[in-house]
Amino acid sequence: MIRSEQNPPEIVVGLVATPPDHPARVTAHLAAELADRLGERTDGEVRWTVREGWGEVAPRRDGGVEALLDDLARRRTDERWDLAVCLTDLPLHTERVPLVAQTSARRRVAMVSLPALGLRQLPAVRAVVPDLVDRLLTDASDDRVPPAGWAPAELAHRVTAVHRMAGEGDAGEVRYVASRLAGRARLLIGMVRANRPGRALLGLSKLLVGAFGTAAIALTNSSVWQLGQGLSPLRLAVIMVLGLTGLVAWLIVAHDLWEKPDQDTSPELARLFNQGTVLTLALATAVSYLVLFAGTMLAGALLIDTSVLEQTLQRPVGLNDYLAIAWLISSLATVGGAIGSGLEDEETVRAAAYGYHPDPGGWKDERDT
Known part of the structure; x- marks a missing residue:
């Protein structure tokens, strides 16, 4: 094919x-640089144009990846794109292992499951998507670009999350899957990353305020000081774990965050959603606990004079005594925080559920402009 340098x-x-x-x-980060990355591969012989778009606010859960690719193919046809790539936070499986990406030359579309990429998703996407575009055009026999100089299975060596290729590369229906054990662990970590635990942490601000109030009252009680000194580190750790577990359970029950299987959600998908929700809340509450512990420790050092504490405990005291008191009070205060969590804004807490997606704000689909 003869290409014009003036009109590629x-x-x-x-x-x-x-x-x-x-x-x-x-997608916003990737779209800003994808055209340049693709241009480097074709040495200016092709002019690349990248369009951004929204998918469904609540992605289809029925039909798995095939339904997602069918929806994407219809969108590509409607928008008159040459090919389309979907980035989704749905945790997808094939052959009972996490699915990282899939291409379909027949439909001229590809899909990437962000959670399967693990924690550092943007760097992985920067490596995966140009390769998928390259592979799609080669498998679709598009003569506007030179054929890809690598086999589909080579992507497993380019991206850590990809363990192997499945499917028929010659037919253009290629699936890239993760390993069974490490891939599942990476998937759960990626789900927590995609669920934005920082948002859940900010959503629990009233809970933290209520816990601080409970801790302030407990700090003035000399009986709590004596109780803290009578407990071993193991018992204090057990009380802490029970308090945090109770708080997470209360948040899930009080705000109906537990995903139930139905005709659109398979038991495996519901199980993954619930695991993502629990891990997100556990991380957010653990960080809240550390903030509470640090604040309680500082307040205890300011409010409880050493001589008063020594008189109450009938012995010399040191830093370990203040740490034990702050540890016990922080654990007890999480119970007060759980009660205060009922006052949280429902929308803010619901955002911690992996299967729930609030109405987006600040993003604009190109077809709406």
Whole structure:
């Protein structure tokens, strides 16, 4: 094929984020540089245009990846894109192992499951998507670009999350899957990353205020000082774990965060959603506990004079005594925080549920402009 240097052929790549939450943020970063990355591979012989778009706020859970690719193919046709790539936060499986990415040359679309990439998703996406675009055009026999100089299975060596290739590369229906054990652990970590635990932490601000209030009252009680000194570190640790577990359970029950299987949600998907929700809340409450502990320790050092504490305990005291008191009070205060969590804004707490996606704000789909 003879190409004109003045008018190189244009290839339009659509990037679709579903839901327009965490995937949309990753898409925005990728879209700003994808055309340049693709241009480096073709040495200016092709003019690349990248379009951004939204997928569904609540992505389809029925039909798995095939339904997602069918929806994406219809979107590609409607928008007249040459090919489309979907970034989603849905945890997908094939052959009972996490699915990282899939290409379909017949439909000229590809999909990347962000959670399967683990913690550092943006760097992984920067490596995966250009390769998928390259592979799609090669498998679709698009003569506007030179054939990819690597086999589909080589992507397993380029991206850590990819363990092996499945499917028929010659037919253009290729799945890239993770390993069974390490891939599942990476998937859960990626789900917590996609669920934005910082948002859940900010959503528990009233809980933290209530816990601080409980801790302040407990600090003035000399009986609590004596109780803290009579407990071993093991018992204090058990009380802490029970308090945090009770708080997470209360948040899930009080705000109906538990995902139940139904006709659209398989038991495996519901199980993954619940694991992502529990891990997100556990991380957010653990950070809240550390903040509470540090604040309680500082307040105790300011409010409880050493001589008063020595008189109450009938012995010399040191830093370990203040740490034990702060540890016990922080654990007890989480119970007060759990009660205060009922006052939290429902929308803020619901955002911690992995299967729940609030209405997006600040993002604009190109087809709506």
